Amino acid sequence: MPKLLPLLEDVVKKPVWDCRMCGQCVLHSTGMTCPMTCPKTLRNGPCGGVREDGNCEVKPEMRCIWVKAEERSHSPLNPHLWEEEFNDLRPPVDNRLKGTSSWLNLATGRDRRTPAGWQGVARERHSAVPGASMVEIDEPTMLPEGFHS
Amino acid sequence: MSRLSTLIEEGTRPVVTAEFPSIDGGGLAAVEKAADELRPFVDAVNATDNPAAHAHASNTSIAIAMSQFGLEPIMQVVCRDKNRIAMQADIMGASLFGIENVACLTGDDVTAGDEPEARRVFDLDSTQLVKVASGLAEGYYLSGRAIKAPPNLFVGAVENPFAPPLDYRVLRALKKAEAGARFLQLQIGYYPERLEAFVRGCVDAGVTRTTALLPTVVLTKSAKALSFMDESVPGISIPANMIARVAGAGDKDAIAEESYQLTLELSRHALSLRGVSGIHLTDFRHDGSLERLVRDLGIGPAFDPVATATGTTSGTTSV
Numbered sequence: 001m002p003k004l005l006p007l008l009e010d011v012v013k014k015p016v017w018d019c020r021m022c023g024q025c026v027l028h029s030t031g032m033t034c035p036m037t038c039p040k041t042l043r044n045g046p047c048g049g050v051r052e053d054g055n056c057e058v059k060p061e062m063r064c065i066w067v068k069a070e071e072r073s074h075s076p077l078n079p080h081l082w083e084e085e086f087n088d089l090r091p092p093v094d095n096r097l098k099g100t101s102s103w104l105n106l107a108t109g110r111d112r113r114t115p116a117g118w119q120g121v122a123r124e125r126h127s128a129v130p131g132a133s134m135v136e137i138d139e140p141t142m143l144p145e146g147f148h149s
Numbered sequence: 150m151s152r153l154s155t156l157i158e159e160g161t162r163p164v165v166t167a168e169f170p171s172i173d174g175g176g177l178a179a180v181e182k183a184a185d186e187l188r189p190f191v192d193a194v195n196a197t198d199n200p201a202a203h204a205h206a207s208n209t210s211i212a213i214a215m216s217q218f219g220l221e222p223i224m225q226v227v228c229r230d231k232n233r234i235a236m237q238a239d240i241m242g243a244s245l246f247g248i249e250n251v252a253c254l255t256g257d258d259v260t261a262g263d264e265p266e267a268r269r270v271f272d273l274d275s276t277q278l279v280k281v282a283s284g285l286a287e288g289y290y291l292s293g294r295a296i297k298a299p300p301n302l303f304v305g306a307v308e309n310p311f312a313p314p315l316d317y318r319v320l321r322a323l324k325k326a327e328a329g330a331r332f333l334q335l336q337i338g339y340y341p342e343r344l345e346a347f348v349r350g351c352v353d354a355g356v357t358r359t360t361a362l363l364p365t366v367v368l369t370k371s372a373k374a375l376s377f378m379d380e381s382v383p384g385i386s387i388p389a390n391m392i393a394r395v396a397g398a399g400d401k402d403a404i405a406e407e408s409y410q411l412t413l414e415l416s417r418h419a420l421s422l423r424g425v426s427g428i429h430l431t432d433f434r435h436d437g438s439l440e441r442l443v444r445d446l447g448i449g450p451a452f453d454p455v456a457t458a459t460g461t462t463s464g465t466t467s468v
């Protein structure tokens with residue numbers, strides 16, 4: 001099942017939200033607009049280049065995804081449960097999760113794991129392997145395909 | 150503590166920052182010349198990081214060179230060209246040379262530059278970078294690896310009060326302030342009412358309690374320059390009546406003068422707002438107008454009663 005999940009997730013989310021399978025989905029908190037479709041992949045709000053008409057600096061024919069997100073976050077059609085999360089500070093993307101199922105990562109909590117420095121703490125000096133404190137892979141299936149090769 | 154951070158914290162007078170011209174060769178003499186021109190009139194100057202996605206002498210090298218010539222740098226770091234490892238390394242490296250002021254930017258897209266084929270990085274976004282840079286000053290890298298002797302850093306960012314979604318810009322400023330930004334240089338803007346609403350919003354939301362707002366004004370000398378910014382610079386829009394006002398002023402000299410007057414008005418307005426700590430100047434004229442502007446406004450080191458009395462404006466201050 002875990003192997004099928006990324007596929008299933010892609011099939012469901014790609015057509016609706018143009019999902020990029022970053023593996024750490026924040027759709028619910030961004031007005032159901034995927035920040036990974038922003039050409040700059042900004043997860044914490046719009047860049048300074050948004051055009052006067054609300055379209056994207058990079059793709060003038062596309063509405064800035066953050067303009068869309070901001071509008072949608074107030075829309076009556078959206079789940080409002082998470083509206084207050086809209087302005088949360090979202091952590092840097094864990095590039096290792098690309099291509100994995102965010103559903104699974106949500107279930108295991110893997111998508112919420114961030115480096116110690118992000119949590120504002122200095123790590124123990126003598127960690128055995130460099131970076132060891134953040135690499136705790138519970139499930140080999142969470143690794144992107146080809147990771148082992 | 151950087152001089153900029155001290156001035157902002159003391160809050161006894163508006164600070165003046167400016168943009169350093171891009172340097173492409175010419176050795177340190179090129180940096181020295183530009184530094185000499187700016188030094189008497191500004192408190193700190195941005196060492197830009199490949200502005201508008203055009204390659205130039207790097208942010209770190211210019212920041213270090215500037216400080217050697219007695220000009221306090223604000224090192225810009227943009228997220229477009231480097232990943233999180235390289236950006237942390239740049240900030241740490243520059244700090245060895247005493248560079249403390251760091252401005253974190255998203256950066257114009259590669260398509261805005263002359264090498265649109267380039268790979269865009271954006272491994273972190275600007276708000277994340279603010280937090281990561283603040284962490285360095287607290288003694289750890291993003292990984293959590295401890296830094297025994299952490300650098301002194303004065304971390305800031307930029308925000309654009311003039312671009313959509315307008316309602317959201319204050320929240321974004323707040324997010325950056327909460328991530329650790331102690332100053333926000335604001336994008337070039339020609340809508341005083343938008344600036345006013347943004348600054349008021351920032352005061353109400355508590356942004357200005359921790360974070361200094363520095364609106365930007367630009368010195369131009371033609372209506373064409375305004376039209377160019379309006380049409381070609383991402384995130385800048387200029388009302389048609391302002392461009393018409395400058396264009397219709399008369400001959401070339403009259404147009405240059407009208408452009409100056411427009412900048413002076415916008416500067417006065419910005420500085421009159423409660424919550425504004427100073428101003429950021431971008432000079433596209435290079436004809437002495439920057440000096441004229443700080444004189445007309447009566448701000449900056451040249452007009453600092455305390456510093457003038459003690460002789461600290463002579464340019465010998467080093468960082």
Ligand code: SF4
Binds near residue numbers: 040050
């Ligand atoms: S304008 Fe909007 S969608 Fe385009 S790069 Fe900027 S934030 Fe992303």
